[in-house]
Amino acid sequence: MCEPMLHGENEESGLRHYCGVFGAVAIEPWPTELDIPRIITLGLVGLQHRGQESAGIVTTTGEEGQFITKKGMGLVEQIFKNEDMIKLKGNLGIGHTRYSTMGGSELINIQPFVVNTAHGKIAVAHNGEIVNAPALRHKLLKSGVGLSTDSDSELITQFLTHPPSCGEPNGANWINRIKSMMEVATLSYALLIMYKDVIYAVRDPFGNRPLSIGKILPPSFKRMDLVPDEDIEGFVVGSETCSFHTIGAKFYRDVLPGEIVEISKSGIKSCGIVPRPNGQLPAFCIFEYVYFARADSVFESQMVYTARQRCGRQLALEAPADADIVSTVPESATPSAVEYAKTVGLPYTEIFSKNRYIGRTFIQPTTRLRQLGVAKKFGPLTDNFDGKRIVLIDDSIVRGNTMQALVKLLKKYGAKEVHVRVASPPIKYPCYMGINIPTKQELIANRIPLEDLPQHLCADSVKYLSIEGLVKAVQEGIKDNGQAVGHCTACLSGDYPVKLDW
Numbered sequence: 001m002c003e004p005m006l007h008g009e010n011e012e013s014g015l016r017h018y019c020g021v022f023g024a025v026a027i028e029p030w031p032t033e034l035d036i037p038r039i040i041t042l043g044l045v046g047l048q049h050r051g052q053e054s055a056g057i058v059t060t061t062g063e064e065g066q067f068i069t070k071k072g073m074g075l076v077e078q079i080f081k082n083e084d085m086i087k088l089k090g091n092l093g094i095g096h097t098r099y100s101t102m103g104g105s106e107l108i109n110i111q112p113f114v115v116n117t118a119h120g121k122i123a124v125a126h127n128g129e130i131v132n133a134p135a136l137r138h139k140l141l142k143s144g145v146g147l148s149t150d151s152d153s154e155l156i157t158q159f160l161t162h163p164p165s166c167g168e169p170n171g172a173n174w175i176n177r178i179k180s181m182m183e184v185a186t187l188s189y190a191l192l193i194m195y196k197d198v199i200y201a202v203r204d205p206f207g208n209r210p211l212s213i214g215k216i217l218p219p220s221f222k223r224m225d226l227v228p229d230e231d232i233e234g235f236v237v238g239s240e241t242c243s244f245h246t247i248g249a250k251f252y253r254d255v256l257p258g259e260i261v262e263i264s265k266s267g268i269k270s271c272g273i274v275p276r277p278n279g280q281l282p283a284f285c286i287f288e289y290v291y292f293a294r295a296d297s298v299f300e301s302q303m304v305y306t307a308r309q310r311c312g313r314q315l316a317l318e319a320p321a322d323a324d325i326v327s328t329v330p331e332s333a334t335p336s337a338v339e340y341a342k343t344v345g346l347p348y349t350e351i352f353s354k355n356r357y358i359g360r361t362f363i364q365p366t367t368r369l370r371q372l373g374v375a376k377k378f379g380p381l382t383d384n385f386d387g388k389r390i391v392l393i394d395d396s397i398v399r400g401n402t403m404q405a406l407v408k409l410l411k412k413y414g415a416k417e418v419h420v421r422v423a424s425p426p427i428k429y430p431c432y433m434g435i436n437i438p439t440k441q442e443l444i445a446n447r448i449p450l451e452d453l454p455q456h457l458c459a460d461s462v463k464y465l466s467i468e469g470l471v472k473a474v475q476e477g478i479k480d481n482g483q484a485v486g487h488c489t490a491c492l493s494g495d496y497p498v499k500l501d502w
C-alpha cells in the first residue's frame with residue numbers, strides 16, 4: 001500500500017525563483033529605426049519562464065538624464081501595451097522579469113532599479129541573489145546611505161553610486177566601480193547596468209547565473225552565419241539565448257564568469273575579468289541544465305536539450321530497469337526520457353497530456369479539487385500504457401508531489417508496474433544563490449529514506465542519477481576553449497562555491 005499524500009494542501013512543485021534580464025542596443029546611426037521597446041518586450045516574453053511575478057523596462061535615447069520607465073505586476077504581455085511602446089521609444093534599454101528572492105513581490109521591488117548618481121542616472125537589472133547581502137546592507141547603512149527596499153538588487157545599485165577606493169580623477173569610472181562592487185559581492189549575479197548610451201553586461205566571478213550576447217540581424221537574412229558584420233542592426237544581451245530567436249537575433253557569445261562587457265552603438269568590448277578568490281573553479285548553476293532553462297537555449301557552447309539527452313543516457317547506464325516502455329513527466333524531462341529509452345532499447349511512449357494552463361491561481365478552490373493534487377495538471381493517455389510496465393523519467397524530484405500523484409494516476413488507470421528514474425540526484429540542501437528551494441523538511445530526499453521512497457511514491461522502484469554522472473553528462477558536451485569549467489552542485493552535494501560565514 002502506498003502512503004497517503006502528506007502534502008495535499010501544498011500543491012507547489014519544482015524549484016522556483018529565478019529571474020530573466022534582457023537588454024538591447026541599436027547600432028549607429030541614432031535615432032534608430034529599430035523598435036527597441038518591442039525588441040525588449042519580446043525578449044522578456046522569451047524569458048517569461050524565468051519569472052512571472054512582475055516585469056519592468058527602462059529605455060533611453062542615450063542622452064544624459066533621459067530614462068523612461070514602465071513597470072508592473074504580472075506577465076510581460078499584461079504589463080506592456082501599445083501606448084507604452086510609444087512612450088518607451090529609445091536607442092537602447094534593459095528589462096527584467098522577476099521571481100522575488102529578497103524583498104517581497106511588490107511594486108517597489110520591481111526591476112530595473114533606477115537611481116541618480118553624481119554623474120547621472122543608472123538602471124540596473126539583476127538575476128541572482130547576493131549571498132552576503134546582510135553584511136553589505138549593514139555596511140552601506142552604516143556609511144550613511146539610505147535604502148528604500150529590502151531588495152539585494154537595490155543594494156548592488158547603491159554600491160555602484162560610490163566612487164571606487166582608488167578614486168576617480170577623470171570623472172566617473174564605471175568599470176572600476178563595477179569591479180569594486182564585484183570584489184565585495186562575489187555571488188551571485190548576471191547584471192545589466194545602463195548608463196547614458198551604454199549597457200554593461202556583468203557576470204559574477206563564479207559565473208553562477210547565465211548571460212549571453214547576440215546580434216540583431218536584418219529580417220531578410222537566409223542563413224545566420226552568412227550575415228556580414230556591416231548588416232548587423234544591433235546587439236542584445238539576455239539570460240538565455242532562447243530569447244534571441246523570437247526577435248531574429250543570433251547568438252554571439254557568453255559573457256564569461258567575472259567578465260564586464262560594454263555594449264554600445266559601436267560594438268561589443270570586453271572590459272576585463274574579475275578573478276575568483278583563490279583561483280577556484282567557476283560555479284555555473286547545474287540546475288539551469290537540469291530544469292530551469294528552456295531546452296532550446298545554449299550555454300557554454302552546448303544546447304540545453306542535448307545536455308538533458310546526455311543525462312538520460314547516463315541515467316540509463318547507471319539505473320536500467322526491466323520494463324515494456326519508457327516515458328516522461330512532461331515537459332522538461334522529455335529529452336532525458338527519449339535518450340534513456342534509446343540507450344536501454346525500449347520504446348519511448350507518451351503517457352500524459354499536460355495542461356499548461358492550470359496555474360496556481362486555479363488551485364485550491366475546494367477540498368475535493370485540492371485532493372486531486374498535482375494530478376489535475378495531467379491527463380493519462382490510457383491506451384498507451386494499460387497493462388504495461390513503465391519506466392517513468394522526471395528531471396528532478398523536489399517535494400515529490402508530482403511523482404506521487406502521477407504514479408498513483410498511472411496505477412489507477414491500469415499500469416502494471418511503474419519504475420521511477422530521476423535524471424538528477426536527490427536535492428538535499430538549500431540554495432543561497434537565487435533559487436528558492438523548499439525548506440529541508442519539505443524536500444522529499446530529507447524526509448523519506450531512499451529505501452522507503454518506492455512505497456511512499458507508490459512505485460515499484462526509484463533510482464536517481466549520481467552527482468558524478470550528472471556533472472559528467474553536462475561537462476562532456478562543453479568544447480575545450482581554454483576556459484576553466486566548473487558547476488555549482490551545492491543543493492545536491494552541500495558543497496557551496498563560497499564558505500557560508502555570513
Ligand SMILES: O=P(O)(O)OC[C@H]1O[C@H](OP(=O)(O)OP(=O)(O)O)[C@H](O)[C@@H]1O
Nearest residue numbers: 013014330331332397398399400401402
Ligand atoms: O517534486 P515536486 O516538488 O513535485 O517537483 C518536481 C517537478 O517540478 C518540475 O516540473 P514543473 O511542473 O515545474 O514543469 P515542467 O513542465 O518544466 O517539467 C520538475 O520538472 C518536476 O517534474
Ligand SMILES: NC(=O)CC[C@H](N)C(=O)O
Nearest residue numbers: 018019100101102127128
Ligand atoms: N530570482 C532572482 O534572480 C531575483 C533577483 C533579486 N534577488 C530579486 O529578488 O529581485
Ligand code: SF4
Nearest residue numbers: 285286431488490491
Ligand atoms: S545550489 Fe543548486 S540551484 Fe542553487 S545555484 Fe547551486 S546548483 Fe543551482
Ligand SMILES: [Mg+2]
Nearest residue numbers: 329330331332
Ligand atoms: Mg516537470
